[in-house]
Amino acid sequence: MTGDANTTIVRDLMAEFAGLTGLDPPRARPRRYLWTDAYAVCNYLELFRRTGDGTYRDLALRLVDQVHHTLGRHRDDDSRTGWISGLPEEEGEAHPTRGGLRIGKPLPERKPGEPFDERLEWERDGQYYHYLTKWMHALSRVSRVTGDPVYVQWAVELAKAAHAAFTHVPSSGGRKRTYWKMSIDLARPLVPAMGQHDPLDGFVTYSELRAAGGRIDLTPEIADMAGICRGGSLATDDPLGIGGLLFDAGRIVQILEGSGRIAQLAGREGFAHENLLASVLDAALSGLARFSGGGTLRYPADYRLAFREFGLSIGIRGVGPLAERVRENPPLSRQADALMRYVPLADEIERFWTDPKNREAGTWMQNREINTVMLATSLAPREFLTV
Structure with missing residues (x-):
């Protein structure tokens, strides 16, 4: 299949996605899902590179904004409101990733004391580490393409928040590990097991952000993830x-x-x-x-x-x-x-x-x-x- 043919197919696919999820035309309550949206941001940037049409760059930026204002805030069915970081409105606007980002699953997260149900957990909200690293990468790409350093800054702030919450030393001792899934407020693990490739993904993503010129130093986090990677x-x-x-x-x-x-x-x-x-x-x-x-x-x-x-x-x-x-x-x-x-x-x-x-x-x-x-x-x- 030729590059031109691929571009046509990709344009059609991304138009379908935009309509399905409330990105374009925009809906008051768009349906956002962090993993999918990270890939979608990169796809719009790729269409911008291929076609030179600024509409695709603008769709990437609009998607970033929707993700932060949807998944960076509490759910409509949650008694809590505002930014999941707990920051006041104006400060949350300036730092939308400081509390991490929700997955976007259809069901509310499991409440403290509620029994674990493996089948239901796949449909419950919270935060996944490997989704957060994908979003860090997407933000880094936006920063590279637009030349705006605020996006990589948001990525680094997300890395700091995620690392502090997801890494831990097991109660039995030994080396640090990462949790698979955390609560929306990053206060408690929902699935304590470690994703097989999460430490590697974190290590490489943090290194990518450092190379992209984030002003906040990630050296301690990179060293942490390298230690978790060893021997796995x-x-x-x-x-x-x-x-x-x-x-x-x-x-x-x-x-x-x-x-x-x-x-x-x-x-x-x-x-x-x-x-x-x-x-x-x-x-x-x-x-x-x-x-x-x-x-x-x-x-x-x-x-x-x-x-x-x-x-x-x-x-x-x-x-x-x-x-x-x-x-x-x-x-x-x-x-x-x-x-x-x-x-x-x-x-x-x-x-x-x-x-x-x-x-x-x-x-x-x-x-x-x-x-x-x-x-x-x-x-x-x-x-x-x-x-």
Whole structure:
């Protein structure tokens, strides 16, 4: 499929998303969901880059504003009101991310003392760490594209708030860990388990923000996340998780390009995470081998979750640029060349889901907004994959 054809499809997909969620035309109570919106911001920036049409830049900025004024404030069905940070109105407007951002789930968060129900918890509101890091990345991209430093400042303030709330030392002792899910006010964990790739994602995202020129120092947070990363297993056969590894690998390489150090991710004060990039690429290769041998891409649409597959195809779309950047480093170049063998998987995923008949499946329609946006990202991934 040509770039022009992709641009046309992406424009249509993002127009569909804007109408479905109350972005354009704007609704008084838009339906915002943090993960989807982070990808959508990058998609509008990509359409602006491709077409030069300022309407798409303006949609990205309007979406940022809607997210902050919807997910940065308490729910309509909550007895609490105002900014979830607790800041007064004027100060909250100036610092909309200081209390984090809600997920945007349909049900209220679990109340203190209310029994845990795993099925219901997936539909309950709160804050997810890995959603917050995606929004930090989106804000960083807005700052780069517009030249306005306030967006990366908001991203850094979000990083500070999230890190302080989500990281903890277990009561049994040992190294710091991160919680999977926190309450809306960041006062208590709702799911205390740690996401497998959350520390890596935090480490890379904080490093991205530092490289973007945020005025607030994130050195202690970067060091914390590096310590949590050490010794953890990254391997997964989940396509969304594999795609996340590839996304992080691509960002690591871009962050390192300026310093000329491709073997490690080094901090300004001498801290270094040895062999990080090689470990991430190894885990991605292992996961791709297992996933591609599993045969799930041969299933009919009703038995597939498109957004998880798009996580993989988006990550794969960054492999080519990554391979070019590590060409002068033989060990990393060999890993990148091995990854290039899996590029046809992205083509296969996109070809399947761009077929309108497959987008009539129940699994598509039940997750229509996230599927629509992530398909658009896969077809036009440059802004999302760039730091």
